[in-house]
Amino acid sequence: MKKALMAVAVTTCFGLTACAGSSSSIPAEKSVDKSVDAAKPQNANPLLQLSDLPYHYPHFDTIKDEHFVPAFEQGMKEGRAEIDAIAGNPEAPSFDNTIVAMEKSGQTLARVASVFFNLTGTVTNPTLEKVDAEMSPRLSAYNDAIVLNEKLFARVKALHDKAETLRLDAESRRLLDRYYVNFVRAGAQLSDADKDKLRAFNEKLATLNTQFQQNLLKETNESAIVVDSEAELDGLEPGAIAGAREAAKARGLDGKFLLSLQNTSGQPALAQLKNRSVRERLYKASIERSSHGGANDNREVVASIVELRAQRAALLGYANHAAYQLEDATAKTTDAVNKLLAQLAPAAVANARKEAADMQKLLDQQKAGYKLAAWDWAYVAEAVRKQRYDFDESATKPYFELNNVLENGVFYMAQGLYGLTFKERNDLPKYHPDTRVFEVFKDGSAIGIFIFDPFKRDSKRGGAWMNSYVDQSDLFGYKPVVANHLNIPKPPAGEPVLLTADEVTTAFHEFGHAIHGLLSNVKYPMFSGTNVPRDFVEFPSQVHEMWATWPEVLAHYARHYKTGEPMPQALVDKIKATDKFNQGYATTEYLAATLLDQAWHQLPAGQAHISDVLAFEKASLVRAGVDYALVPPRYRTTYFSHVFSGGYSAGYYSYIWSEVLDADTVEWFKQKGGFKRENGQWFADHLLSRGGSVEAMDLYRDFRGRDPQIKPLLERRGLDAVPSKK
Numbered sequence: 001m002k003k004a005l006m007a008v009a010v011t012t013c014f015g016l017t018a019c020a021g022s023s024s025s026i027p028a029e030k031s032v033d034k035s036v037d038a039a040k041p042q043n044a045n046p047l048l049q050l051s052d053l054p055y056h057y058p059h060f061d062t063i064k065d066e067h068f069v070p071a072f073e074q075g076m077k078e079g080r081a082e083i084d085a086i087a088g089n090p091e092a093p094s095f096d097n098t099i100v101a102m103e104k105s106g107q108t109l110a111r112v113a114s115v116f117f118n119l120t121g122t123v124t125n126p127t128l129e130k131v132d133a134e135m136s137p138r139l140s141a142y143n144d145a146i147v148l149n150e151k152l153f154a155r156v157k158a159l160h161d162k163a164e165t166l167r168l169d170a171e172s173r174r175l176l177d178r179y180y181v182n183f184v185r186a187g188a189q190l191s192d193a194d195k196d197k198l199r200a201f202n203e204k205l206a207t208l209n210t211q212f213q214q215n216l217l218k219e220t221n222e223s224a225i226v227v228d229s230e231a232e233l234d235g236l237e238p239g240a241i242a243g244a245r246e247a248a249k250a251r252g253l254d255g256k257f258l259l260s261l262q263n264t265s266g267q268p269a270l271a272q273l274k275n276r277s278v279r280e281r282l283y284k285a286s287i288e289r290s291s292h293g294g295a296n297d298n299r300e301v302v303a304s305i306v307e308l309r310a311q312r313a314a315l316l317g318y319a320n321h322a323a324y325q326l327e328d329a330t331a332k333t334t335d336a337v338n339k340l341l342a343q344l345a346p347a348a349v350a351n352a353r354k355e356a357a358d359m360q361k362l363l364d365q366q367k368a369g370y371k372l373a374a375w376d377w378a379y380v381a382e383a384v385r386k387q388r389y390d391f392d393e394s395a396t397k398p399y400f401e402l403n404n405v406l407e408n409g410v411f412y413m414a415q416g417l418y419g420l421t422f423k424e425r426n427d428l429p430k431y432h433p434d435t436r437v438f439e440v441f442k443d444g445s446a447i448g449i450f451i452f453d454p455f456k457r458d459s460k461r462g463g464a465w466m467n468s469y470v471d472q473s474d475l476f477g478y479k480p481v482v483a484n485h486l487n488i489p490k491p492p493a494g495e496p497v498l499l500t501a502d503e504v505t506t507a508f509h510e511f512g513h514a515i516h517g518l519l520s521n522v523k524y525p526m527f528s529g530t531n532v533p534r535d536f537v538e539f540p541s542q543v544h545e546m547w548a549t550w551p552e553v554l555a556h557y558a559r560h561y562k563t564g565e566p567m568p569q570a571l572v573d574k575i576k577a578t579d580k581f582n583q584g585y586a587t588t589e590y591l592a593a594t595l596l597d598q599a600w601h602q603l604p605a606g607q608a609h610i611s612d613v614l615a616f617e618k619a620s621l622v623r624a625g626v627d628y629a630l631v632p633p634r635y636r637t638t639y640f641s642h643v644f645s646g647g648y649s650a651g652y653y654s655y656i657w658s659e660v661l662d663a664d665t666v667e668w669f670k671q672k673g674g675f676k677r678e679n680g681q682w683f684a685d686h687l688l689s690r691g692g693s694v695e696a697m698d699l700y701r702d703f704r705g706r707d708p709q710i711k712p713l714l715e716r717r718g719l720d721a722v723p724s725k726k
Contacts, residue, residue, distance in 0.1 A: 047071035047112045053428060054439075055449050055481050056470050058115050061429035065127040068116050072135050075109030076142050082106065083146050086155070093155035095166055099176050103475060103524055113139070114469055121461050122453060122485060123432050124217075132210050140206040144199045147186035156180055171693045175524050185328065187316060194315055201312040205305060212301050213461065213645035216289070219296035220261050220639070221458050223285045227257040227278060235274040237394060239491045239498065246492050261286055262487060263462035263641070265589070265632045268500065271378035271393075276370070283375035290638040291614060298638040299613040305644055306600050310608035322601040322650035329535045329651065330696050334602055337653050341598070344656065345591050345626055347719040351584025352631050359384055374630050381582050389581070391574040393501060399571075400504050401561035402454060402488065402497035409504070409557030410511045413547040417680025418519065419443040422450065432457075434490070440518055448472070448518050451483035454497075455490040461641070462487055464506050466513035466541075471528035472520040480529060482517040484510040496561045501575070505548050512544030513537070519688045527692040534651040536696040538658035539665075540688055546666050549575065552675050580718040585631055587717050592633035594653045595624040597643045601650035613637055656713075661700060663712035668704060
């Protein structure tokens with residue numbers, strides 16, 4: 001089963017920092033139940049008080065679109081008053097009256113923002129989009145008013161200057177240090193004139209980030225290709241064809257078929273479609289998104305974002321936006337990231353070229369009559385895999401039924417490693433009927449809520465991610481409420497939900513993020529769960545991918561959806577035999593996107609005015625040695641939402657950076673006997689439960705007993721036997 005590099009968007013609200021994010025676009029349906037509880041006043045706003053449901057789970061049943069603007073405004077009003085009281089406190093600054101007070105402030109706004117930005121990603125609509133466009137710059141201004149408050153920073157600095165005398169415990173000392181660093185990085189030491197410039201940059205960027213994401217979702221929905229006949233879909237599985245028929249019907253195209261797009265450049269259907277012209281249409285629709293004119297074109301949006309980020313970095317004293325971002329990550333410097341990527345890219349491209357040669361050889365043997373093109377890669381690769389390993393991936397799908405994967409795979413893994421059990425809660429309200437809600441127990445004690453949202457819909461942004469509605473913290477006595485989101489095509493009613501191997505891996509990956517949130521055991525919200533450096537947050541989730549094919553776990557869930565028979569050992573062996581198959585492609589497409597991200601964000605302010613976005617993209621890929629026509633970047637610039645509307649700007653390298661830790665950790669598990677409770681408990685106690693309360697790499701060393709080694713990663717991706725230089 002090949003390794004997937006998947007995304008997570010971890011939405012965090014705590015202390016003085018309100019959530020700011022971006023939403024999606026026009027929905028196919030209104031999904032939030034708008035009914036009002038008759039027991040509550042008709043004018044009650046459920047967002048303005050702490051939910052009385054278990055774990056303070058949101059009142060999705062009574063939340064209405066019109067509640068958000070007044071709730072945001074009230075939250076900001078309360079937050080400003082709280083901050084003014086802290087800054088103006090006549091008493092000398094103390095840890096409690098300044099740092100803890102800030103950590104306790106802004107709770108109404110944090111609650112409102114958490115619900116809002118999570119819903120705009122999952123069940124957006126035109127009203128929520130309008131609210132998003134209005135509130136994002138206002139939230140940016142609100143945040144700036146806090147971090148640029150001179151009196152408030154003076155109190156923080158006074159405490160930081162005498163930190164050694166305060167006799168703080170380790171987590172409290174780290175909290176003080178983080179507040180000081182966050183204020184400085186946010187511009188607290190700038191002159192008044194420069195603070196005004198910074199505010200302007202931040203407000204403009206908040207607006208542009210939202211515009212990028214809204215454009216992209218609309219464009220992705222509108223770029224779905226229409227196919228006239230079922231014959232043109234030859235090769236697709238019956239369920240996928242039925243789904244395409246239903247999707248077309250939902251758009252008033254009875255008798256036709258609609259192939260929707262997923263986030264990435266490559267589309268899953270490309271591996272099955274026999275019709276080459278349909279493959280080409282689907283591929284081009286994907287890679288041309290938001291780059292060919294029209295209302296949803298993102299080229300100018302990208303150019304503006306890049307220039308503003310570079311100017312802001314310069315204002316803050318950094319060489320470029322990447323330098324600013326990386327300083328607060330485990331990588332620390334652009335040189336460190338560039339060194340890793342330069343080490344991997346040549347070998348990856350060499351592997352990809354070898355894979356392409358093997359595919360062209362097969363085409364020539366079959367007298368196909370054409371040269372391999374990018375839209376052929378996935379289809380011909382499957383043919384090579386079948387020839388080489390006698391393996392057809394479609395043969396695995398009947399053994400990967402969604403409910404089995406979740407309950408007998410993911411949940412079974414969580415029980416075996418961490419002692420977790422799950423009880424479905426049908427009494428709690430849902431924001432969409434397709435979601436499932438589970439109460440989570442550890443060794444019998446209730447610890448939180450897990451929401452599972454598996455299916456693709458037009459009102460939901462693409463990709464897969466985890467988010468938090470309630471962060472664990474001892475300061476408030478809160479237990480976590482977390483959610484996983486996938487984008488699995490929903491089959492027609494009555495049809496089984498059968499997953500691809502990649503979709504199974506993604507389910508385990510995203511639940512790794514959920515585990516990080518659910519097992520959190522910290523005092524302060526700032527450090528809860530996944531509130532860790534961006535290039536560390538993917539590490540626990542990528543580790544959890546290993547369990548998808550671990551023999552004991554696989555045997556527990558990989559059962560035929562009709563007969564219940566376990567997956568034949570011969571098929572299991574074939575899955576393992578193909579583990580490194582097509583890794584040249586997978587690594588190259590990922591590295592191309594990563595290098596593109598760095599190219600954009602390592603531009604200094606004086607060179608960041610780019611008039612031709614696509615020309616810059618091309619030149620950057622050529623310069624990095626990954627401009628290989630048969631392997632496009634996993635994300636091209638105009639639909640690279642991770643870095644232009646999400647939290648991964650200059651940070652998409654995080655997946656491969658974290659995979660160094662992940663691969664090294666997998667070796668540790670194997671050395672310790674693998675799937676054992678004591679191993680999971682050690683991982684939880686020494687790393688997962690501690691969130692951001694300790695420096696990330698110190699956590700890793702505490703868990704592993706040493707620094708990470710890169711060799712396991714190179715072996716996993718088949719790069720160890722390939723020269724690193726041409």
